Amino acid sequence: MTSPCQSLSAPGELVRELLARRRPGYSLEAPFYLSEALYQVDMEHIFGQHWIFVAVEPQIADAGDYITVDLGVDSILIVRDDEMQIRAFHNVCRHRGTRLCASRQGMVGNIVCPYHQWTYDLAGQLIHAKHMSDDFDLRSHGLKPVHVRSLSGLIFICLAEQAPQDFEQMAAEMTPYIAPHQLSQCKVAAQVDLVENCNWKLTMENNRECYHCVGNHPELTISLYEYGFGYKPDALNIGRLQRFEEILAANHKRWEGMGLPSAEIDTLERRVTGFRTQRLPIDRSGQSQTMSTEVASRKLLADFVEPALGGLSFWTQPNSWHHFMSDHTVNFTVLPISATKTLVRSTWCVHKDAIEGVDYSVENLTSVWNATNEQDRRLVEESQIGIASGAYQPGPYSPFTEGLVEKFCNWYVNRLRALVR
Structure with a gap:
């Protein structure tokens, strides 16, 4: 019997065979989660060709602040230059290839190679290289640039020579939703890295549904309306579903009257830079995603005076999701490490003037999502173990609760069909 992760003679041949067998409405075949060849295809054609969310602007608030991000074998240096513009470069010296900045974050005046001290300014121009010839x-x-864009404080990069142009369309549609939260006027209150022993697609699929939430996420479901994430309508719950729709409509009317766009936009399947957004109410007439459903920070974001602004959710293909509330934001990026290992980075931001221990505590701010992330880690790792078994075969999605999972998989499959030759 053929191993579920056995590769054919070439990755392209394997991909084409799997795509030809793709069954709509069902999960992907095992090699998509297990094969090293498929992982390399993902890094080249998904993470190498699309806009990837990597950071928030408060991580590089001042001139000279930098962060580094690893995408497979590529290390990317993101820096705030002297003109306060965001720049991104391959983190590789143009002399003999030494990695320029080894730390995940820091501050520099100029970018200096630790090997032979070739020196670059914050715009990436080489300004000093000793002992070179007179005609050098x-x-x-200069440093090799990487496409970089900020969407109201969310930093995306693209490694492709030609970045997808529909980022501008996403930015035009999403800026009115995100900008009122003024993320650039925030600070990072906490950041947690979690490594999951699973393929990155399992992490994303798990995020795209709440079929599993009741019974697995007691902390998260305190603040989430279960009906907001899909439910089979039947005689037992039709009244509650209708009540949720009434609550949603009333809150959308109120929030939009305050200048906060709230209606759903969903382009997850039909665009190269697919995304979805919607502002949802917090359950129990709540204010924020906390154990009490009250705000985690008494210092609200921007110029907000009303704490009950719901939670603006924003999902992007292929690797992020975000929640914006009146008092804080939490932003998630998913970065593959190997075919069966994935980094989930969670970043919490509060108003830059909020004082820890006075306006907020980190424990209260992070407790819901720290618990949820750890619960999700166990779930996706068990999925990875099961998929590696010879007994695994693709199973059907629920049409009521897993529609966004299918949209993610359809987007992924369609992008491979378009890119793999």
Whole structure:
């Protein structure tokens, strides 16, 4: 019997065979989660060709602040330059390839290679290289740039030579939703990295449904309306579903009257840079995603005076989700490490003037999602173990609760069909 992760003679051949067998409405075949060849295809054609969410602007608030992000074998340096513009470069010296910045974050005046001290300014131009010939041209040895964009404080990069142009369309549609929260006027209150022993697609699929939430996420479901994430309508719950729709409509009317767009936009399947957004009410007439459903920070974001602004959710293909509330934001990025290992990075932001221990506590701010992330880690790791078994075969999605999972998989499959030759 063929192993579920056995590769054919070439990755492209394997991909084409799997895509040809793709059954709509069902989970993906095992090699998509197990195969090293498929992992390399994902890094080249998904993470190498699309806009990838990597950070928030408060991580590089001042000139000279930098962060580094690893995408497979590529290390990317993201820096705030002297003009306060965000720049992104391959974190590789143009001399002999040494990694320039080894730390995950820091501050520099100039970017200096630790090997031979080639020196670059914050715009990536080479400004000093000792012991080179008289005709050596500094201008032709600047750092290799990477596409970078900020969407109201959310930083995306793209490694492709030509980045997908529909980012501008997403930015035009999403800016009115996100901008009122003024993320650039926030600070990072906490950041937690969690490594999951699973393929990155299992992490994303798990995020795209709440079929599993009741019974697995007691902390998260305190603040979430279960009906907001799909439910089979039947005689037992039709009244509660209708009541949720009434609550949603009333809150949308109120929030939009305050200048906060709230209606759903869903382009997850039909665009290269797919996304979805919607502002949802917090259960128990709540204010924020906390154990008490009250705000985690008494210092609200921006110029908000009303704490009960619901939770603006924003999902992007292929690797992020975000929640914006009146008092804080929590932003998630998913970065593959290997075919069976994935980094989930969670970042909590509060108003830059909020004082820890006075306006908020980190424990209260992070407790819901720290618990939820750890619960999700166990779930996806068990899925990875099961998929590696010879007994695994793709199973059917629930049409009521797993529609966004299918949209993620359809987007992924369609992008491979378009890119793999």
